Amino acid sequence: MSDHEQHLRQLIDSMTASGSLRTEPWKHAAAAVPRHEFLRSGFFRVVPGSSPTAWAPVLEDGDGWLSACYADESLVTQIAGTIKPTDIRGEIMREPTSSSTLPSLVLRMLEDLQVKPDMKVLEIGTGTGYSTAVLCARMSGGNVTSIEYDQDVAQHAREALGRIGTLPTLLTGDGLLGDDEGAPYDRIIATCAVRTVPAAWIEQTRPGGQILTTIGGWLNASELVRLTVHEDGTAFGPVLGGHVSFMLARPHLPPPLGLLPDISAGKEREAIVGADALTDWTTRFVAQFAVPTAQHLKLQQGQQDEDVLVDVETGSWAVLQQEDSRWIVRQGGPEPLWDAVEEHLGRWHAAGTPAVEEATVRVTAQAQTLHW
Numbered sequence: 001m002s003d004h005e006q007h008l009r010q011l012i013d014s015m016t017a018s019g020s021l022r023t024e025p026w027k028h029a030a031a032a033v034p035r036h037e038f039l040r041s042g043f044f045r046v047v048p049g050s051s052p053t054a055w056a057p058v059l060e061d062g063d064g065w066l067s068a069c070y071a072d073e074s075l076v077t078q079i080a081g082t083i084k085p086t087d088i089r090g091e092i093m094r095e096p097t098s099s100s101t102l103p104s105l106v107l108r109m110l111e112d113l114q115v116k117p118d119m120k121v122l123e124i125g126t127g128t129g130y131s132t133a134v135l136c137a138r139m140s141g142g143n144v145t146s147i148e149y150d151q152d153v154a155q156h157a158r159e160a161l162g163r164i165g166t167l168p169t170l171l172t173g174d175g176l177l178g179d180d181e182g183a184p185y186d187r188i189i190a191t192c193a194v195r196t197v198p199a200a201w202i203e204q205t206r207p208g209g210q211i212l213t214t215i216g217g218w219l220n221a222s223e224l225v226r227l228t229v230h231e232d233g234t235a236f237g238p239v240l241g242g243h244v245s246f247m248l249a250r251p252h253l254p255p256p257l258g259l260l261p262d263i264s265a266g267k268e269r270e271a272i273v274g275a276d277a278l279t280d281w282t283t284r285f286v287a288q289f290a291v292p293t294a295q296h297l298k299l300q301q302g303q304q305d306e307d308v309l310v311d312v313e314t315g316s317w318a319v320l321q322q323e324d325s326r327w328i329v330r331q332g333g334p335e336p337l338w339d340a341v342e343e344h345l346g347r348w349h350a351a352g353t354p355a356v357e358e359a360t361v362r363v364t365a366q367a368q369t370l371h372w
Helices: 003-018 024-031 065-069 103-112 130-138 151-163 199-203 275-279 281-288 337-350
Strands: 043-046 055-058 075-079 096-100 121-124 144-148 169-172 185-194 205-215 223-229 235-238 267-270 294-301 304-311 317-323 326-332 360-363 368-371
Touching (some): 003 024, 043 096, 103 185, 103 223, 223 360, 326 337
Parallel strands (some): 121 144
């Protein structure tokens, strides 16, 4: 048994023990895909103790490269939209823009997709091509179409898939638009997060088909959701939970805030819910549905910390300050942002703050709503 085969066997055993790899067909699919083939351009590793976060390249056959390829962790493969591990020496302090998702999450999502070998599947976000390869190992490659936004990333995936003899249909373009030419699909799976589920995905999924995607937002919380598409063009389904986090699709990233509004004006009152509630992942996820176009930032005014929400579409804003044991909110603009957050969280608390696994998401042409 070669080194990479031994590492792969250990990875499969680990994923099986953790419960992310649950059925024999997917175990066989995972065992058929050598992950290191999709990481031959290397990856970036966090520099220990760096602040802000710095990244250092790990290149093929470098120290720890092969074992890391088979570790159950996400590996950053691109920084700042264009920079590959082979492009630099030393360290870089920029934001990651592409990665190879940790294998246990890939397999968990593929299991949750409830796919059958004869179904047509559209994958949004080819990335390195690893998840595409695992999907093809379970199905016929002719039934799998994968779209990648970034041309360089798509080319590397194409080469890696070719090396192992896997031949899905590979497209380069905006995955949020789906693939109208190949529609309808039985399943759509997204390996990026979206703020709102694109209408094109629903239109391109046959009635009774499913969309598996991570819904996130600008308050930085996200969850995996499985939606069933209905004849009337709506989609509805459960939140699967697990605090699943993917990079937001690039067109769904928050815009620059620019010049802040005058937050010294506005109406002031005592808050029912304090800004400290937003330190909790699930609370942020619920709150995002009330203020889907709001961004959250912290400011320091003298000795006073302020939590600020700014809606980049309407211009509405809210500022929260803690005074002793109470919170004060000041709001301005067309819509009172914090009122909407409190009302939405209030209904959630009245229901007993159910876990996200008890929630469902409904998507219509007019809105995307959370129910429990």
